Amino acid sequence: MKGNEAIGEAAIRAGCLNYFAYPITPQSEVAEYLSRRMKEVDGVFLQGESEVAVSYMIFGAAAAGARVFTTSSSPGISLMSEGISYMAGAQCPAVFVNIMRGGPGLGGILPSQADYMQATKSMGHGDFRLLVMAPASVQEAVSMVMQAFSLAEKYRNPVMILGDGLIGQMMEPVEFLDDYKVAPTNKDAWATNGMGTRKSKARNLVKSLFLDPEALDKNNQILKAKYDQMKREEIQYETYNADSDYRLLIVSYGTMSRVCRTAIDNMKKEGLEVAMLRPQTLFPFPEKEILAAADVPTCEAVASIEMSMGQMIEDIQRSVQGKKPVHWYGKCGGDVPTPEEVTTFLHTLIA
């Protein structure tokens, strides 16, 4: 299946039958696919008038207790910043998929990884984080989308899947496993699903405004506790060739990490060992794991290889705590670096 379509189907298989979206290259195929498919499963499909409006359709529906998601790409995600901040402040669950394209501004329509900081550090104003997952294949996109709904509901927080244009556009074989299908949680404690639905005389209020400073502080403490729990419980990552006496550690995610695998295989043929740690969750970030992987005696340096001007590198530098030098390689126009280009770069670090 095409990545974009698989992402749409994954949401349905995860029990999410509500989709609001706005077209934007390179992910419009999700809306095109779901405009037909949602009808088949008696779900809700609506193309909103802008990403701004869509983010609030998501908020309203989520606040009323529905499982809901949207997909967009970089400039569209920027438009959703405000809505996502509101949702985090009001503790509403939803899934947002960003199929990254070149930026900043109108940028380009080819793949990039240049929204890393936006997604992991500051998806909107105020003190909040998103749980961010980054698939490296269409199959992984499917399983991450399916996991995302239960994670969003577990934490009552928006969750973001950070893909790139390549993941969205390419076709790969996909299996829809039931492993991640979770029944929707009971939201009667907080959702505005109608007092009659809850058989309650107490009304629910979904808001993010806390004019009293103590109340606002308390809300922020509640949010922080969630992010601390994510750091304890939700880190996911994979390693490649880490059993070897590697001299270099690559940290890379998504499509870029697949190119790095090939580069690592190339280097191995020349007798040069390179390992990779691939974060699958970007927030929470596998800090301790990266430190441990970098801190082995044979490892001379760490390389952040990303399709950006150097965003994840700052998290890697922080994780490595100065124990080894951290280098960056990347391209930002939309061309995915080739294995040969990566190999050439790796050669500049080890001979």
Place this chain on the structure above:
Amino acid sequence: MGKAFQKPKALAEQVTHYCPGCTHGVIHRLIAEVIDELDIIDRTVGIAPVGCAVLAYNYFTFDFQEAAHGRAPAMATGIKRVRPDLFVFTYQGDGDLASIGMAEIIHAANRGEKFTTIFVNNAVYGMTGGQMAPTTMPEQRTTTSPFGRDPKDVGMPIKVAELIAALQTPAYVTRQAVLKPGQIVKTKKAIKRAFQYQLEARCFSFVEVVSTCPTNWGLTPVEAIKWAQESMLPYYQLGEYKTPEAA
């Protein structure tokens, strides 16, 4: 002797923060009375704006969501699409609906989303201290039009009811006022009619209510009513602009 008047069940036992002479209190009460009369409190979800009515949710006893500035019609769309059985209304002021939220209201109305919007038009931005609104009258002084609104510079005020009525999708669009008792009675009838259309899942319904803001107009409540009658009503004419039957 029986009870002649009582606070509606849908209205909370709460002193409001609104200014003396503010018509928000009147409109809140009308909405609450209609909800009681239609017996829909158990499935109602109100959506509060950003503006003086940002705390509207404190004055009602049913489910409420707080929208970002201007976005209430989009939130209402989300709710009605996933839970068409819920009764949803947005309550919005000049800035919320006619400025930042103009795209959201036009598109929700055009799609014919089956919710109701109550639009409180008092020709100024109240909560933020009296700045000019898209509905501010020509020559009206506000904190950001200190020399009076100049139509040659910033155009004429927007007649939102007419704008929405010009859309092709059938709807109920009306403009009412709460400046005199007779108008208040008519406003309640309009709100009830609008809510009934939603109960029939018939169309989008829009009730614009010409209101006063004594504090930011720099007038007493009584002077404010007079100013609204003399300066606003000739421009913002009352009446039914669109009904689904006429479509």
